[in-house]
Structure formats: structure tokens, C-alpha cells
Amino acid sequence: MAWGIALRRNDERDLALVWSSRWSLTTRILAVNIFALAMLAGGFFYLDSYRSQLNDARLAQAATQASLIAEALDAAPADRRQELMDKLERTSELRLRVYDRSGDRVLDSWSTGAPTYVLRDPDQESWERKAARTLDRMIDIVVGADKPARFAEPERDILSAWPEALAAAESGKPETQLRRAPDRTPVISAAAPMHDSGMTLLATTNARDIVRIVRAERFRLGIVLAMVITVSVLLSLFLARTIVRPLRRLARAAHRVRLGRARAVQVPRLPDRRDEIGLLARALSDMSLALRQRIDATEAFAADVTHELKNPLASLRSAVETLERVKDPALQKQLLDVVHDDVHRLDRLITDIADASRLDAELSRARFETIDLGQMIEGLIEARERRGIPSGVRLAFARPHAGTAVVHGDGARLTRVIENLVDNAISFSPPGALVKIAATRDGDEVVVRVDDEGPGVAPDVREAIFKRFHSIRPEGEAFGQHSGLGLAIAKAIVDAHNGTIMVEDRDDAPRGARFIIRLPVAER
Known part of the structure; x- marks a missing residue:
């Protein structure tokens, strides 16, 4: 028991949800797919x-x-x-400036030529460009992009106004600087020393093409991401619909069964589904059907019990009420005998009813073990003969070879089955008759036969005799000696052992009944 509880707790821990326990199944499906899309959205970090x-x-x-x-x-x-600078400006599309040793600007390509770039005023641009810049700003915040210094032409254009030019003049090596124009486009400047003349060159340009390239790639990535998101959401909703909707229907049906409406509930079986949900639906439907049958059987059993108890109680009450008014000792003795028989009958009936009602629950908890039916039946017959057999009836058992008639089962319950059949055969056998018991192996089954020499069982009642409170007794037997539950209990036990029980006429004698039990062989 402790091991079973520990195993159930382990299963519950394995199936437990920690941080998503309050999420619906649809939300979980969407969350998993959106998480995968978020990985794709990481492409924006790549763009940075x-x-x-x-x-x-x-x-x-x-x-x-x-x-x-x-x-x-x-x-x-x-x-x-100056002339060379003008030519180089047109070729390189750079603004070229030269500063002398004192830091003053001595040459400027824009002084004689057209500007190579124009810094745009963002307030004068269309809303589309403003929206694009806003998106740029948002993405830069999300990815944590570096924020270059803002570019602005100095009020006094001298060497010291350009840190990169001053650094190039001091180090004698080229220096570069990246700044940000008012419209967030990059402004690139590079300074290089002119060693022979001692002057410093400064080249600047507005690299708007970098923004266009990045925006174009981002637009393509956005289209792909939007398409993937749309397809993923649609697939997620389809998947949620094919999973969640049938589960909800099954949950509603199970809830209605729990409320005691099992007879009015039709649990969907989903026959077209061959997946786990289809298996679950059919399992729940079969469980609901079994529950309905169990409820019907319980109600019928309760009705039968009520009916069977009323007869002896009515007889007992009548005898007790009459006993108070009768003064004749002989009549009083007859009434007391009636009371005694009714009490005995009630005691037997209540005992059998209690056994029948507990049978299913006890068999569901029973631990089956390997049982040799040959040894069990042999011991049962010896005990029965020691107690005495009425009317001189004899018992004969054809014992099988050792290890032939071996099954898995509950020994006490199987013993009761054989006892019920043997007692039934004895009660129907004429004086001095022979009751034969045999246990043989037939393929994958063990077959037990109990033959008597009684009148046999009519074909039209061979199914009914295994029902509760259905009793057909031999002529001359006193009324109320049996409860009518013996064969019903035997059938329930055999069914619980995955076996079958039936009755037929004997084929080796002119009269008599043969009860046959078939049980699966216990494989080694």
C-alpha cells in the first residue's frame, strides 16, 4: 500500500505544472509557438x-x-x-577640409563646389520618415544599441573643434569618428596627417545608405516574421481547436456523470480520431458505460434484496403476531418452528447478500497467486467427505498431473466456486449417485467440470440460473434453504479471473448436468 501511494505521488509530481498551472491549454500552445517566434525575432539583434x-x-x-x-x-x-580637392570630392563624395599647423582651415572643397551631402531637418520630412525614425529609435532601445554623439557643424571651424583631426595631427595616424545627424543617419569623419606640409586633412560624409540598407533588411525580416507569426498563430489555434474542444466536451460529460446523470449523458467516442484524445474519449465512454451498468446492477440488486427480505420478514411478523394470541402449546411450538426457520433463513440470506455485495471490491484488491487447482480440489473433497455427504452421494475426482491445472487467482474465492458447484450437484443428485469432478488442461485454458446425475438444467434457464436470487431447487427440498446467490457469486468470481462458467447436459450419461469452468493457464 505504501509503495502504491509513493508511486502515485511520484506520478503526480511528474505531471505537475509549476509556473504555468493556471494557464489554459490554448494559452500554453500559443505561448510555446510565440516563444519560438521570439527566437526568430532575435534577428533584430543581428541587424544591430x-x-x-x-x-x-x-x-x-x-x-x-x-x-x-x-x-x-x-x-x-x-x-x-584646391583644384585637386574639387576633383577628389566629386570622385569620393566626401567633404574635404585642410587645416594648417596653427589649426586654421585653409582649404574646403565646399567653398568652390556643390555640397556632397545635405543634413536633413527631421521636422521638415514626411510622416513616413518620422515613423521610420521612431521605429529605429524603439529598436535601438530594445537591442541596447550604442548611441553616437550628435553631429553639428562647429561655430568656428578650426582644427581643435574636431577631436579626430586633433588626434590625427598629434599621433601622425589616421583617426575616425562616428556621429549622428539630426535625422539619426550616421555621419562619418576621418582625419589624416599631411606629413610633408604639416597640415591635417578632414573628410566627412553623411552615410545615409547604411540606414537604407539596414531598413531594407529589417523590412524583409519583418515581412518574414509577420508571415511566420500569422501561420504560427493560425496553426496554434487549429491545434488548440483540435485538442481543447474535444477535451472540453469530455470534461463536461465527465462532470455531468459526476453529478449523477450518467444515464442521460452521452460521452463522445470520437471514432474518427486515432490519436491519444480518441483513445481517451473511447476510454471515458467505456468507463461511463461500465459505471452505468454498475449503477443499474446496484439498483437491481437493491430491489432484489428488498424483495427477498420481505418474504421471510412477513412470515416472521405473522408468526410472532399469531403467537401472542395462541394458547395451544402444539400450535405455539409450530409457530416457534416457523420463527426459527425464518430467522435462520434471514441470517443465511443476509450473509450471502453481504458476501455478494463485497465481492467486487474484494476481488479488485485481491493479489492473485499461482494455484494448482488439482491440489485445491483434492483438499476440498477430502474436507467435504469428512463433514459427511447426505443421501449417500459419492464424490469422484480425476486428479490431473502435477503442474497441469495451474492458474493465477485468489485461492479462497476459487475454492468457494468449486464448493458451490459441488454442493449444488449434491443437492440435485438422487440417493447413492456419483458426482464427478475433473480438472484438465485444454490449450491455454484449464477446464474444470462438475457432473451430477440429477434432472439437468432446461436450456431456457441456463443463463438465468447465474443471476442473483434466481433459484431452482430440487423437489422435496424445504423452502428457503438457499438464498439463490450461490451460482451468481460463482459466476462473479470466475469473471473476475477472466474465465467463463456455463452449464450443459452431460454427453456421457442419459441424464444430469455438467458445469464447466474455463480459466486462463498461469504461464511460467
């Missing part, structure tokens, strides 16, 4: 890394360009540098 890689690549490219342009300008004559 992709943007960082583009920025790094563009900074490296700007540093290389600045170094090459600085070398070209350093090698050109001073009076040709």
Missing part, C-alpha cells in the same frame, strides 16, 4: 550587429580614403591643391 559591421567597414574605408587623399594633396603643389 550587421549595422555595426557596416559602420566599422565604412569607417575603415573613410580612413583609407583620407590617407590616400592626404598623400595626394601633400604631393601636389600648393596652388593646385
